[in-house]
Amino acid sequence: MFRHPFDLPLDEDSSSRLLPWIIALMVYLAALALAVAMVVDAVVGGWDQGLSGTMTVQIMPDISTSEPAEKRWAKNAKALDRTLALLRGTPGVISAESLSVEETFSLLAPWLGEGSQVDDLEIPRLVDVRVDPETGPDITTVKQRLMGIPGVLVDDHGLWLESLVKLARSVEVIALAIVFCISLAAMATVVFTTRSGITVHHGTIEVLHLIGAQDVYIARQFQFHAMVQGLRGGVVGLVLAAVTLAILGALAGGIDLPLFPALVLSPWQWGALVAMPVASSVIIMMTARITVLRSLAKMP
Amino acid sequence: MVRFENVGLRYGMGPEVLRDISFELRPGSFHFLTGPSGAGKSSLLRLIYLALRPSRGLINIFGQDVITLPRPAIQDLRLRIGVVFQDFRLVEHLSAFDNVALPLRVAGVSPSRIRSNVSELLNWVGLTNQIDFLPATLSGGQQQRVAIARAVISRPQLLLADEPTGNVDNKIAMRLIYLFDELNKMGTTVIIATHNKDLVSRFSHPVIRLEDGEASVVDQSERVYA
Numbered sequence: 268m269f270r271h272p273f274d275l276p277l278d279e280d281s282s283s284r285l286l287p288w289i290i291a292l293m294v295y296l297a298a299l300a301l302a303v304a305m306v307v308d309a310v311v312g313g314w315d316q317g318l319s320g321t322m323t324v325q326i327m328p329d330i331s332t333s334e335p336a337e338k339r340w341a342k343n344a345k346a347l348d349r350t351l352a353l354l355r356g357t358p359g360v361i362s363a364e365s366l367s368v369e370e371t372f373s374l375l376a377p378w379l380g381e382g383s384q385v386d387d388l389e390i391p392r393l394v395d396v397r398v399d400p401e402t403g404p405d406i407t408t409v410k411q412r413l414m415g416i417p418g419v420l421v422d423d424h425g426l427w428l429e430s431l432v433k434l435a436r437s438v439e440v441i442a443l444a445i446v447f448c449i450s451l452a453a454m455a456t457v458v459f460t461t462r463s464g465i466t467v468h469h470g471t472i473e474v475l476h477l478i479g480a481q482d483v484y485i486a487r488q489f490q491f492h493a494m495v496q497g498l499r500g501g502v503v504g505l506v507l508a509a510v511t512l513a514i515l516g517a518l519a520g521g522i523d524l525p526l527f528p529a530l531v532l533s534p535w536q537w538g539a540l541v542a543m544p545v546a547s548s549v550i551i552m553m554t555a556r557i558t559v560l561r562s563l564a565k566m567p
Numbered sequence: 568m569v570r571f572e573n574v575g576l577r578y579g580m581g582p583e584v585l586r587d588i589s590f591e592l593r594p595g596s597f598h599f600l601t602g603p604s605g606a607g608k609s610s611l612l613r614l615i616y617l618a619l620r621p622s623r624g625l626i627n628i629f630g631q632d633v634i635t636l637p638r639p640a641i642q643d644l645r646l647r648i649g650v651v652f653q654d655f656r657l658v659e660h661l662s663a664f665d666n667v668a669l670p671l672r673v674a675g676v677s678p679s680r681i682r683s684n685v686s687e688l689l690n691w692v693g694l695t696n697q698i699d700f701l702p703a704t705l706s707g708g709q710q711q712r713v714a715i716a717r718a719v720i721s722r723p724q725l726l727l728a729d730e731p732t733g734n735v736d737n738k739i740a741m742r743l744i745y746l747f748d749e750l751n752k753m754g755t756t757v758i759i760a761t762h763n764k765d766l767v768s769r770f771s772h773p774v775i776r777l778e779d780g781e782a783s784v785v786d787q788s789e790r791v792y793a
Contacts, residue, residue: 274669276660474656477618478717479646480673481639564638567618 274475275468275485277492282460286493289456290500291507294547297449298508298540304442305536311435314428320400322409324350324363327418328389339389346416347392353412354396359403366393391420453547454554457497461489461558476566486559490552497551501544508540568594568725568756569615571782574624576610583622584610586780592758594724597751598784599767600760602777608760609653611777612727615758616650617641629724646674649723649755653730655714657702663689663713664698670721688716692746708735715743719750726750728759732766740766 277283326346328339347365354363371390372379398404404412406423413419465472475485516531532540569592576585585607592598600608613619614626617633626633628644636644649670657666664685671681689698692712702710711731718726728747732740744759744766751757758775761767767774773786 274658274661274665274672279660470656471658474658475669475673476642477616477645477650477656478670478673479642479644479648481642484673567620 273488273492275464275471275488275492277464277468277489280460280464280467282463283492283496286456286460286496287500287503290453290497290547290551291503293449293453293456294501294504294543295507295511297446297547298505298543299511300442300445300449301543302508302512302532302536302540304439304446305532305539307435307439307442309533309536311432311439314432314435320361320398320403322396322398322406322421322423324354324394324396324409324413325391325420325422326350326394326416327391327420329418330389336389343389343392343418346418347394349416350394350413350419353416354394354409357404357409357412359399361397361399361403363394363396366395368392391418450547450550454550457493457551457554458558461493461555462562464489465559465562472563473566476563482560482563485563486556489559490556493555494548494552497548498544501547505540505544568592568596568629569758570625570627571614572625572627574614574621574626576607576614576619577622584780585614585621585777585782588624588782590775590782590784592756594756595751595754597748597757597770597772598759599770599772599774600758600777601762601764601767601774604762606777607780608762608777609729611775611782612650612729612758612760615725616648616727617645646670646721647724649718649721649726651711651714651718651726651728651731653733655702655710657710657713657717659702662699662701663694663705663709666702666713667716667720669717674721684720685716688720689713692716708739711735711743715746719755722753723755725756726758728757730761731759732761732763737766741769744770 326343328343330339332339351363351365354360366374368390371393375390396409406421410421413421472485512532520531569590571588571590574585574588575583577583588611600611602608610619614621615628617628620634629647631640631644633641633644658669661669667685667689668681671684676684686695686698689695692715694709694712694716697705697709700709702713705713715728715731718728726747731743731747735743740763747757747759748770771786773784775782775784
């Protein structure tokens with residue numbers, strides 16, 4: 268008695284047997300794309316936070332004159348002192364610290380090589396400026412104050428950061444577009460399998476209709492079945508995505524580059540990924556319901 | 568209970584298979600529907616159980632004009648109609664029990680009530696030992712009894728049977744008609760389509776006779792009154 272909880276044997280359809288695997292693949296790809304979008308978003312946020320309120324002032328050596336190097340160095344050092352004094356006297360500037368020549372060389376080491384014999388190379392002197400992000404001066408104000416000092420260049424990192432952020436945002440949008448496209452593909456698959464199920468079980472559906480079953484009674488069977496299939500596939504896809512992300516995170520952990528994103532997800536980002544199978548099964552359930560109701564409306 | 572006014576039916580662009588059908592069946596009545604093969608008996612029954620829409624005319628069932636009824640209301644009407652299909656139309660993957668339980672499940676009856684009602688009815692039609700059998704493992708007569716049990720389980724106000732005695736011998740056919748007679752005495756309006764003239768003549772119930780797509784209602788003394 269009551270061997271079947273539902274009147275339609277949807278589990279026995281060949282097309283519905285494939286559905287969880289298709290959904291697993293889609294959730295896997297969508298979870299990876301979403302993870303990329305979330306990581307990029309966090310990285311861009313980090314760049315913004317890390318670089319806002321900072322400026323770099325360069326005092327370029329005047330290499331156009333035929334003066335001896337010592338004299339040019341002395342001029343450069345004088346310009347550096349004036350710059351530091353002016354900056355420190357500017358309201359809203361929290362700190363202005365010059366980098367020593369050794370520190371500047373160490374920054375160039377990746378390009379010039381460790382221990383290079385470049386002592387006679389005239390390099391710009393750098394000043395790391397921290398300003399209050401709320402009340403501090405903007406780049407134009409700083410430039411105006413330093414106008415009289417020869418060889419001064421002010422960089423608030425805005426130009427290159429803007430290009431980098433644009434690129435990162437594009438990656439983020441593309442990743443989200445991929446999630447959207449995968450969702451559409453999943454919905455199309457569900458529409459196809461549901462219609463196929465309606466065709467296969469047309470006889471039983473007709474009998475149910477003739478004994479008085481409302482369309483929603485029949486739709487409920489399809490939608491519950493689709494939801495279970497979606498949930499099964501979604502969990503498998505999520506587990507595969509979690510394993511992939513863990514491997515990628517471990518591989519990326521070995522790369523030590525300042526701007527390279529750490530492929531580590533925060534708890535709320537994991538929460539968003541865990542919600543994917545639930546969200547996908549709800550979408551699949553609603554798609555199946557709408558498909559069945561539309562198809563049944565055409566029946567007598 | 569059932570009223571047809573100038574009803575015509577054609578399939579697609581073909582000729583009318585039913586023409587100017589007009590009759591009225593009172594609640595609690597019992598009618599045989601007879602006529603030669605192809606006369607339109609099944610089509611007329613399909614019009615009554617709302618599986619077909621007429622090409623023209625008016626059909627009124629339970630006091631409602633079915634032509635203008637919205638879809639959910641039609642399903643509500645179907646809950647009040649029991650049908651024994653000519654080919655039984657049992658659901659192949661469901662047991663005898665589950666097949667009979669279908670109308671109750673559709674109507675949202677509680678599982679405990681379904682269990683007791685279905686078991687009782689299957690016992691009444693002599694299928695206690697076949698309760699868990701799939702239709703494919705039942706004989707033609709047993710399948711027919713399951714189909715009849717499914718049609719009457721929800722105590723419909725209107726019971727339609729399309730050639731219910733077609734697959735059984737005369738003895739069982741008589742028993743089935745007596746079963747329908749009992750249901751009729753409990754208030755169910757019954758229409759039985761059959762070409763078994765011998766069977767019809769053994770009862771005094773009026774007959775709707777279909778011939779060449781037209782209907783006439785006669786009592787057993789052949790007096791035309793509608």
